[in-house]
Amino acid sequence: MAEINIPNEYPVELTPPDLSPYKEGNTGIPYVWRYDSGMPGPKVMLSAVVHGNEPCGAIALDKLLQEAIRPVAGSLTLAFMNIAAYEAFDPIDPNATRWIDEDFNRVWDIETLEGERDSVELRRAREVRPALAEIDCLLDIHSMQHLAPPLMMSGRHVRAKTLAAAVGVPERVVGDAGHAAGRRMRDYGRFDDPREKNTALLIECGQHWEASAGDLAEEAAIRFLVATGVLSADALERYTNLPPPQSAFTVVEAVTIQNEAFVFARDFSGGEIIAEKGTLLGHDGENPVITPEDDLMLVMPSKRLWRGQTAVRLARRDT
Numbered sequence: 001m002a003e004i005n006i007p008n009e010y011p012v013e014l015t016p017p018d019l020s021p022y023k024e025g026n027t028g029i030p031y032v033w034r035y036d037s038g039m040p041g042p043k044v045m046l047s048a049v050v051h052g053n054e055p056c057g058a059i060a061l062d063k064l065l066q067e068a069i070r071p072v073a074g075s076l077t078l079a080f081m082n083i084a085a086y087e088a089f090d091p092i093d094p095n096a097t098r099w100i101d102e103d104f105n106r107v108w109d110i111e112t113l114e115g116e117r118d119s120v121e122l123r124r125a126r127e128v129r130p131a132l133a134e135i136d137c138l139l140d141i142h143s144m145q146h147l148a149p150p151l152m153m154s155g156r157h158v159r160a161k162t163l164a165a166a167v168g169v170p171e172r173v174v175g176d177a178g179h180a181a182g183r184r185m186r187d188y189g190r191f192d193d194p195r196e197k198n199t200a201l202l203i204e205c206g207q208h209w210e211a212s213a214g215d216l217a218e219e220a221a222i223r224f225l226v227a228t229g230v231l232s233a234d235a236l237e238r239y240t241n242l243p244p245p246q247s248a249f250t251v252v253e254a255v256t257i258q259n260e261a262f263v264f265a266r267d268f269s270g271g272e273i274i275a276e277k278g279t280l281l282g283h284d285g286e287n288p289v290i291t292p293e294d295d296l297m298l299v300m301p302s303k304r305l306w307r308g309q310t311a312v313r314l315a316r317r318d319t
Contacts, residue, residue: 004095004096004097004098004099004304005096006095006303006304007095008093008094008095010147010207010208010209010210011209012091012094012209013209013210013211014055014056014059014209014210014211014213014214015055016055016058016059016086016089017055017058017059017062019031019049019058019062019080019083019086019087022062022065022080027077027131029079029127029128029130029131030083030127031079031080031081031083032077032078032079032080032128032131033065033077033078033079034075034076034077034078034131035070035071035075035076035077036071036074036075037070037071037072037073037074037075037076037230039072039073039074040073040074041071041072041073041074041075041229041230042073042074042075042136042137042228042229042230043074043075043077043134043135043136043137044071044074044075044076044077044135044136044137044138044139044224044225044228044230045076045077045078045079045131045132045135045137045138045139046060046061046064046076046077046078046079046138046139046141046221046224046225047079047080047081047138047139047140047141047185048060048061048079048080048081048141048217049080049081049082049083049085049086050081050082050104050105050140050142050185051082051085051098051099051103051104051105051142052082052084052085052086052087052088052089052097052098052099052100053085053089053094053095053096053097053098053208054098054141054142054143054208055086055089055208055209055214056141056143056205056206056208056213056214056216056217057140057141057142057143057205057217058080058086059214059217059218060141060214060217060218060220060221061078061079061080061141061221063218064078064221065078069225069231069235071225071230071231072230072231072232073229073230074136074228074229074230075230076225076230077131077135079128079131081104081124081128081185082099082100082104082121082124083124084100084120084124085097085098085099085100085104085120085121088100091209094208094209095303099120099121100119100120100121101119101120101121101122102119102121102122103121103181103182104121104124104125104185105182105184105185106179106181106182106183106184107119107121107122107125107182107183108125108182108183108184108185108187108188109182109183110189112182112183113125113126113129125185132185132188132189135198136197136198136199136228137163137198137199137200137224137228138185138186138191138199138200138201139167139200139201139202139203139220139221139224140184140185140186140200140201140202140203141203141205141217141220141221142202142203142204142205143204143205143206143207143208143209143213143217144204144205144206144207144208144270144300145207145208145300145302145303146207146269146270146300146301147206147207147210147269148206148207148269148270148271148300149170149171149172149270149271150169150170150171150172150203150204150205150206150213150216151170151172151173151174151203151204151299151300152164152167152169152170152172152173152174152201152202152203152204152220153174153175153176153186153201153202153203153204154173154174154175154176154201155175155176155177155178155186155187155191155192155200155201155202156175156176156177156192156194157192157194157199159197159199160175160199160200160201161173161175161248163199163201163227163228164201164246164248165246165248166227167201167220167223167224167227168223168227168243168246169216169219169220169223169243170203170205170216170220170243170246171243171244171245171246171247172246172247172248172249172271172297173246173247173248173249174248174249174250174251174297174299174313174315175248175249175250175251175318176250176251176254176299176313176315177251177254178254179254179256179309179310180254180256180308180310181256181308181309181310184202185200186200186201186202187200188200201224203216203217203220204300205217205220219239222235222236222238222239223236223239247317248317248318249297249299249315249316249317249318250315250316250318251299251313251314251315251316252292252293252296252314252315252316253292253313253314254310254313254314255281255284255289255310255311255312255313255314256308256309256310256311257284257305257306257307257308257309257310257311258284258285258287258307259284259285259286259287259307260285260307261283261284261285261305262282262283262284262285262305262311263282263283263305264281264282264301264311264312265280265281265282265283268281268298268301268312269301270298270299270300270301271297271298272297272298273295273296273297274291274295274296274297274298274314275294275295276291276294277290277291277292277293277294278290278291279291281298281312282311284311289311291314292314293316295316295317296314296315296316297314297315297316297317298312298313298314298315299312299313299314299315300312300313
């Protein structure tokens, strides 16, 4: 297992569900289940545990399977992704099992998937890749390292922000182009093709192990299925409160670490609005990293401060 030596500073409030009952699947791919309504409609997927130490998505999909939720139109696929890392999860050292060999969410460019490189994550990505082939709409459920406002990461295209608005949660939506370290599953194939209609969202439900992350994952899953037409609006009856109005942002810079040592200027957790251009965020080696313009939101400052990784993304509020 690749070592991820990051101390944990947050209580583990979520209990990862046992996924072994779902191992067989019904698609020919372990841990991947698909249900077809027999009616016209979109092919929709919910995916979870792309990272092994993010249990909120597993909680949401487990609940849908336990409740035998079935589509009223189109089809619904429920997919548990990085099972090896998920099964290695240890609440005593919860940061250690984000992945086994490499980040499952950085291997989704065609050259890597069809190349000769090998890892636990690549083998699983190649195994589940056929399940994504005809998906029209994807919601990939994640969580974050820090206690920070939840985010819907909508990608580069207007169609994704439109879908995020239809889902309605969480309050902040961020459009971005990904990471220099590799392509995410949300940006795989037609999801990121400007000529196509296929649309993918990635939700960050809050800090990895806070109880509210599980609640948001469940609500976002249901709202996504209603927004795509796979469930009827009656499915929202369990949510009596209207979500607050959303705010939309677009990433203007992803700070990719160039040196062996990156240090933040202070303890950022994400969601902070940095008012003044030129504010010091940290140092990449000896090089200062400053905000390039006024009023930028910090998106998910990382604890994995290694060369080639994204230290933080800077997002401008949409006008």
